[in-house]
Amino acid sequence: MAEPFIPLSSSMLFLTVISLFLASALFPGVEGNIGVNYGTVANNLPPTSQVAHFLLESTVINRVKLYDANPDILKAFAHTGIAVTVTVPNDLIPRLTKLSFAQQWVEDNVRPYTPTTSIVRILVGNEVITTADKSLIGNLVPAMQTLHTALVAASLDRRIQVSTPHSLGVLSNSSPPSTGKFLLGYDVHVMKPLLSFLRATNSPFMINPYPFFGCSSDTLDYALFRPNAGVLDGNTGLLYTSMLDAQLDAVFSAMKVLGFDDLEIVIAETGWPSMGDSTQVGVDANVAAEYNGNLMRHVSSGAGTPLMPNRTFETYIFALFNEDLKPGPTSERNFGLFRQDMTPVYDIGILRPTARSSIPNNQTPIPSKTPPLNPKPRSSKGKRWCLPKTGADESTLQRNVDYVCGLGLDCEPIQQGGDCFLPNTVRAHAAFAMNAYYQSTGKNESDCDFDQTGAITDVDPSYGKCQY
Template identity: 35%
Template sequence: MRFEMLLGYILLMYGSFSAALGGYVGINIGTDLSDLPSPEQVVAILRSHQITHIRLFDADNHLLSALSDTGIEVMVSVTNEEVLRIGQSPAAAASWINRNIVAFVPSTNITSIAVGSEVLSVIPNVAPVLVSAMQNLHKALVSSNINNGVKISTPVSMDIIPKPFPPSTATFNATWNTTITELLTFLRRTNSFFMLNAYPYYGYVQSNGIFPIEYALFQPLSPVKQIVDPNTLFHYDSMFDAMVDAAYNSIAAFNGSVIPIVVTETGWPWAGGANERDATVDNAEKFNNNLIKRVMNDSGPPSQPTVPMNAYIYELFNEDKKPGPLSERSYGVYFSNGTSVYTFNLGTSGDATVNASGGFCVARKGADAGSLQDGLNWACGPGQANCSAIQSGQPCFMPDTLENHASFAYNDYYQRMRSVGATCDFSGTAVTTMVDPSYGSCIFTGSTNSSSGGLVPPAFGPEGPPGNISPRQLPKIWSLLLVTVGLLVL
């Protein structure tokens, strides 16, 4: 009995710490592109760029398998085409859960299910069974005893809030009152969150000059351009904050309660047609990097300052097969080979921790490209590292980036030669880490992993494992847990 009480108390403490650790930024993964990488290559790209949260627009079983044992938090989706059948049939919902959730957890870290995508806007005729579909899926999770670890919600578009500014007076379109009431009741009952797709790009373009572009890009506003809600006198430094607050106020107008909001889609296109002059590389780079800084400060919008704003950037790759204007095909932050469209960093763990006692030798994130190339050339030449695995068609070739190839070469040299005094430096472009950088079938020298899909952290020297928890907070948390254990044992 004492052990059970101790374990329960530890889990309670851990849950409390986890809930207080702040916001995260994830990324959406679309598949409507002509040169889609394999699931293993997608996972390698995620790891190499330190991406720890993803949203899939379906429940691709091959990708879910490739994500096994990576620790990456995964939001899977019921497609719009599946919502009607699942909403009408509990058996169909149970089958979907068994195929796409039960078959993969806990190895694949599935944490939520998005039921459809903007159903109220895209397929309004299915709205009457939307919440029924969510309820049927939740019952199937309960039957499988995994409902506590997997939340269910549905992404809605900002267009169901007709007048989002000022946020204090925002309300949902009355057409959807019945569905919204059912939805909010379900979210509150299951302790889930409200999924919102919010694009300041469209808000800015459609405002026809009413709002300055700095407001949409999270940039400082001059005193004469300050955006203030006249009812609350809240100052809004970004359109993103105002959009989230508009949703919070719309929710409050129904039941007065606070249901946390997760922004399931946001982003800025880096290319556009002749009439899309604000879709530029510079604006996309500013928006996404400023978004990351905004979310990672762990505060909420003015009306809910203590509720972090988690967000998923749209999207990982440019989906060149999508219809519509050029901007629709230009939201990707990476090309399909893993290289960045512009300077972009979703990794939140900072510089790598150097561990002089050994571990793995990897390229320092942000190292000068010329110096990295010199180091790679030396390691594979005079250093006599075995670089065959990073050749085209070999298991460590993808992602085809200088940092990834240098990490493999640096580590192979270091593992072979450190016993005779070799160091992990390479003119300041390398660091050591105790975290195994292996991924998929790419096994780094010195790794104990012998099969693909082992515990695979980011490739470029992170401070700790993927997930919500900042590595800097882990020692404090474990210290507190150990003290608690000691006190209870005594």
């Protein structure tokens, strides 16, 4: 049964505008580069409207990638401003080469939801070349071309890109990175036309690199961005201390061989499981937090890779939720950042401060071994702040603001033009006002009660110029 469409509140709509601002304030350099794969191979996921609300109000994630074009999900993300990527399933690729079918697919799966839902990219299939299905592979580029033609006819081609994600199996060689090449035969007959299409339509090349699947006990530090001796590429003299960098540079080298080193590369999938089988190396929540935390900082730092310096990479972490119906080893069902009740499996800093402070004590996220992305400490020993509880009634929170500001405490920061005016929501302004009162008194627990709407946290909610 489809979940009912619940329109988002005006405060949620406003959060759309400042989503990038907050991401930048919390994680300098992120600037909307970090997205998440929203898989649904599970029987216990929360309603789609609740997921959209959660991502918008409680996290700094503002990109999601879907494995289909689920209408309930597309409706749920309407008016959020969250960038959505949808996927045409592999089995439809041969039919998509017919313009009439492509146009109907756009009419059914895209036009009803845009522009209220920000659909920014359509992916034709997933890891098609490594399926070894000749029908799918032979029709892949024609299907992409025809779909683009359908978008042109619908005047959507400037808003929506067309691409397709690949596994690292498209490479015949990847070590050392400078020798990266696409599979022989596919390189000229499939990859070159595909890359030409991407260049002509200003679309990115999308790859699914997983250091998790390429590492052993000997290379775990190399896979997790930990300090390590590194691996030297004898051809270039470049030293690699990150397996992800080596994988990306192997892809870059393969593209360069065909003359397409100018294309943007997007990391469509990467992640690390929090649980696995006893035979798997480095599989637990702390290691997963370490990989994903370091990943976020690395791809957003602007450092790039040895062959692609000074770049950031749009990156989609796999996955939003653990998916209990996925087949295969235990790890396949445990790549999620969040549980089904939307509490974090572990903390990598993507929750907004107010959301992090309201996690129930019995569901405290497992701390990451990685340092926080924000250069300012997210937690200060001995310091405490007072913030609204999740779900606190907005009318009560507004009374809290009126009460505190009526006492004569400095509320200028949450007035128009103040450093804490944005986001212009009751909850955000209440957070500042309630904390101002708490800090000005004896910092007793009772000073943060506010009719049971306040909670004390040791996580500094400051962002940008807004200092608590």
